[in-house]
Amino acid sequence: MAALPPSTANPLRQGLLAAWPVALGYFPVAVAFGMAGAGAGLAPWAVQLLSLLVFAGASQFAFLGLLAEGASPWLATGMALLLNLRHAFYGPALRPYLAGHPLLAFFLTDEVFAVALKFLPGLPQTARTGFFLGLGLGAYLAWNLGTLLGVFGATRLKGLPGVGEGLSFALPALFSLLALPHLRNPVALGAGLLAFALHLLGQTAWGLVLAGVLGFLWRRP
Amino acid sequence: MTPILVLALGTLLLRYLPWREEKGPSPGQAGPALVVALFLVSAFGPPPSWLWAKTLAALCVVFLAWRLSRHLGLSVLLGMAAYALF
Numbered sequence: 001m002a003a004l005p006p007s008t009a010n011p012l013r014q015g016l017l018a019a020w021p022v023a024l025g026y027f028p029v030a031v032a033f034g035m036a037g038a039g040a041g042l043a044p045w046a047v048q049l050l051s052l053l054v055f056a057g058a059s060q061f062a063f064l065g066l067l068a069e070g071a072s073p074w075l076a077t078g079m080a081l082l083l084n085l086r087h088a089f090y091g092p093a094l095r096p097y098l099a100g101h102p103l104l105a106f107f108l109t110d111e112v113f114a115v116a117l118k119f120l121p122g123l124p125q126t127a128r129t130g131f132f133l134g135l136g137l138g139a140y141l142a143w144n145l146g147t148l149l150g151v152f153g154a155t156r157l158k159g160l161p162g163v164g165e166g167l168s169f170a171l172p173a174l175f176s177l178l179a180l181p182h183l184r185n186p187v188a189l190g191a192g193l194l195a196f197a198l199h200l201l202g203q204t205a206w207g208l209v210l211a212g213v214l215g216f217l218w219r220r221p
Numbered sequence: 222m223t224p225i226l227v228l229a230l231g232t233l234l235l236r237y238l239p240w241r242e243e244k245g246p247s248p249g250q251a252g253p254a255l256v257v258a259l260f261l262v263s264a265f266g267p268p269p270s271w272l273w274a275k276t277l278a279a280l281c282v283v284f285l286a287w288r289l290s291r292h293l294g295l296s297v298l299l300g301m302a303a304y305a306l307f
Binding site: 024025026027028029030031046050053054055056058059061062063065068070073074076077079080081082083084085087088089090091092094095100101104105106108137150152162165168169170171172173174175176177178179180182183185187188189190191193194195196199200201202204206207208211212214215216218 | 222224225226227228229231232233235237238239240247250251252253254255256257258259260261262263264268269272276279280281283284287291292293294295296297298300301304305306
């Protein structure tokens, strides 16, 4: 994690400076997302629209992954929203420092939340909104520029040997790292293995629904 | 187009409403369960084949890159490159 950016009279700029480590992490993942979206057969504008309007990396990948597995767009939407339920916890945690506003809430990703929670308590009240807006904008720009590059890169690189195979591994690679911290969670692991068993039986979409529902109903022992 | 708009609106409401209302729904373990499930179904397609070994090898590259760099994007891109090369 970066140290608090140097003090400046402009909180928006201070937020943008604080966003660079997030942007550095987002950009290559967004490139992979853009490439995977093009590889999954979505129109380039639809891939970019996902990043422009949703701005939630894991659920965007989940949406793509489910479509690629043959799920209906509405099922993919429902499962992606279920994945985003965790975002509901972030707003209340930031409320002591920031008033809830739809525009600010739009930027509330996992990483933006983590950085905001680290820096906001040390800032004067008057600077907090500008700082959070700068932080969110920096992350948002990196995510969308990366997606744009991935979409166009995929189109241009499609004919090169190995690119198609590499693209097909973008989702498993990302999900493997996102899943890593949860593999010791027996509820998550059990639900995941049940979904996998159904996947092997040709019932992938229902397996994922079941995993989501089980996770929603069960509490961690 | 419409599912994307619904996903966007739903995500915004999930972020905004609990912020405004001071409390949100408890998703239990839905997020972790879905992430683990998505990993398994996206990585290993049926039926079992030699491709699973190739996938495991590329996943090793991903985990190694993650362990050394702690950089999500770099690890994903290196894994993609490894999968293409294997």
